[in-house]
Amino acid sequence: QVQLVESGGGLVQAGGSLRLSCAASGLTFSRYAMGWFRQAPGKEREFVAAISWSSSTYYPDSVKGRFTISRDNTKNTVSLVMNSLKPEDTAVYSCAAPPLQLRLGTRVGDYTYWGQGTQVTVSS
Numbered sequence: 001q002v003q004l005v006e007s008g009g010g011l012v013q014a015g016g017s018l019r020l021s022c023a024a025s026g027l028t029f030s031r032y033a034m035g036w037f038r039q040a041p042g043k044e045r046e047f048v049a050a051i052s053w054s055s056s057t058y059y060p061d062s063v064k065g066r067f068t069i070s071r072d073n074t075k076n077t078v079s080l081v082m083n084s085l086k087p088e089d090t091a092v093y094s095c096a097a098p099p100l101q102l103r104l105g106t107r108v109g110d111y112t113y114w115g116q117g118t119q120v121t122v123s124s
Contacts, residue, residue, distance in 0.1 A: 002026040002113040004095050009118030012085055016122070020080040022095030022115055029076040033104040035111055036069060036080045038091035038120075047106045048093065049080055058106055063089075085122045092117040 008020040022034070033052045039045040049069035050058045057069050068081045078095055096111035098104070105111065 002097060004097060004113055004115035006093065006095055006115045006118040009093060009120045011121045011123065014085060014087055014122055014124050016085050017081065017083045018085065018120060020082070020093055020095075020118060020120070022078045022080075024076045024078070024095075024097065027097060027113075028101060030073040031101040032097050033102075034069075034071060034078040035096045035098075035106070036078075036093060037096055037108060037111075038089075038093045039117075040088075040091040043091075045094075045108050047108070050104060050106055051078060052104050053102060056104075058104075060106075082120070085120075087122045087124045089120065090122050091120060093120050094118075 003025045005023045035050040036048040037045050038048050051069045066084045071078045094117040095115045097113040099112035
């Protein structure tokens with residue numbers, strides 16, 4: 001049974017930083033790509049970052065240069081460091097894993113397993 005548990009959300013002022021972590025269990029973590037998504041109130045869930053099993057990284061333009069995704073295969077964790085945060089980054093952030101090993105995507109539909117999410121609020 002795959003479980004993903006996020007931590008590290010909170011309230012931060014604009015321009016500040018936060019680090020999110022996601023602990024994974026129930027899968028061969030080192031062979032899975034991992035993704036981070038976010039959903040703001042009244043909006044669709046959107047892609048934030050992804051990291052392949054070989055640690056290649058992918059970001060949308062909206063966060064490129066500000067957010068960094070990384071993984072620690074010894075601890076089965078994936079992290080998201082968010083710098084220069086803006087009020088529009090406010091959302092519930094969730095980590096996700098695809099249904100199969102060695103598969104990578106940037107769409108919501110590419111992922112099957114989801115964490116419960118952690119709230120990030122950026123005040124202006």
